[in-house]
């Protein structure tokens with residue numbers, strides 16, 4: 001395998017207390033670390049600060065180089081149009097079937113195009129001759145075509161972390177042709193599920209008139225392969241976290257605080273795709289129907305603030321906070337609020353302790369590319385780390401539902417159905433919980449984040465255009 005260049009919107013770095021740059025090990029970073037990629041890889045992306053806020057550009061680039069990453073430096077205006085505008089206010093809602101939330105502004109697209117070109121230029125300069133480049137997610141869908149023009153020697157892969165919706169949605173996107181053409185600059189395009197791939201194929205046919213074969217299509221004189229690569233969670237990272245002192249301490253502390261009460265957990269970025277208001281409807285209904293449970297249950301909602309520069313997200317946070325207050329007002333007692341809304345992130349070790357303790361985890365997105373929380377929760381149910389038995393309530397609209405049939409599958413819009421699943425979960429025997437957990441764990445362990453990265457990169461490595469006569473197609 002030749003030297004790899006990884007490209008994503010955000011670089012995996014943070015500034016530590018001494019003001020030094022450190023590499024972080026989020027999902028993708030640890031997936032690659034665990035994927036056994038020979039040699040190092042270079043990571044290219046946005047570093048979290050814009051040009052106006054960088055005092056000494058040379059020094060900044062040098063510090064980042066020391067941790068193996070290369071920044072794409074953007075001005076605030078172009079970042080706003082590309083990231084908060086086109087990526088997160090146009091593409092994100094469209095890719096999640098929420099056409100009514102999408103806003104269309106030609107200036108945003110101009111920003112998106114310009115920033116994608118900047119990314120392509122930085123990658124073109126950095127990537128090794130005949131190297132491999134793996135581009136991630138909806139922020140960078142024009143990069144493959146732009147990069148191929150600059151560097152035809154490269155093997156280019158792209159993975160989409162969101163759903164790819166029906167062609168009826170994509171047809172409404174003013175820049176649909178340009179986006180599809182951008183992606184066709186790839187050698188390999190990957191999706192989480194077969195359905196997303198099927199929708200992508202039908203977009204190619206209905207919008208560009210291009211018909212694919214079983215695994216790919218000819219685009220000019222090149223073969224573009226398309227495949228399904230369901231992402232796995234960072235299993236190694238969670239196993240390590242569960243061996244830490246922080247994990248043990250958090251487990252003991254929360255067990256004490258719960259004082260025999262039940263923990264019904266949910267964990268998500270606070271995003272309108274994640275179905276938090278719908279979940280609160282079900283919680284309200286559950287508490288109304290089950291008065292004897294009110295003092296026993298602790299609905300802990302960990303909602304990490306997300307995209308705070310986009311107005312919709314701030315409105316959502318206000319709505320959720322108001323409804324949590326109202327539910328507690330209606331069903332709380334002195335000394336006990338049934339819903340605890342924690343609007344912040346926790347270290348991985350503490351998160352693992354929450355997963356280990358929770359009798360129920362509610363993953364109820366309206367729609368979600370995959371959803372790693374569902375996989376992490378089941379993986380953390382390990383008796384050797386003193387985890388308690390638990391059951392997963394999972395939206396059938398999360399990509400993960402296709403692999404996790406031993407969870408209680410629900411439709412998040414069907415409030416009564418969700419309430420029934422909550423009642424079933426809370427009444428379930430420990431034996432049944434453990435047998436459901438075990439049925440899912442084997443599969444999850446085999447298909448963790450490292451396996452996902454190896455699968456995709458193996459296909460990228462093997463890709464290329466076979467000898468062929470384009471006139472024959």
Ligand code: GDG
Pocket residue numbers: 027161162231267268269302304344345346347348351368369370371372373374376
């Ligand atoms: C996108 C797609 C797809 C959450 N709270 C804390 C915390 N997290 C971590 C979880 C999990 C990750 O964030 C969230 O991943 P999800 O997959 O659930 O959702 P998105 O952020 O929307 O991710 C999604 C994913 O990309 C991968 O392709 O599955 O469909 O939308 O790993 O653990 N981590 C820590 N503290 C928290 O409080 N440390």
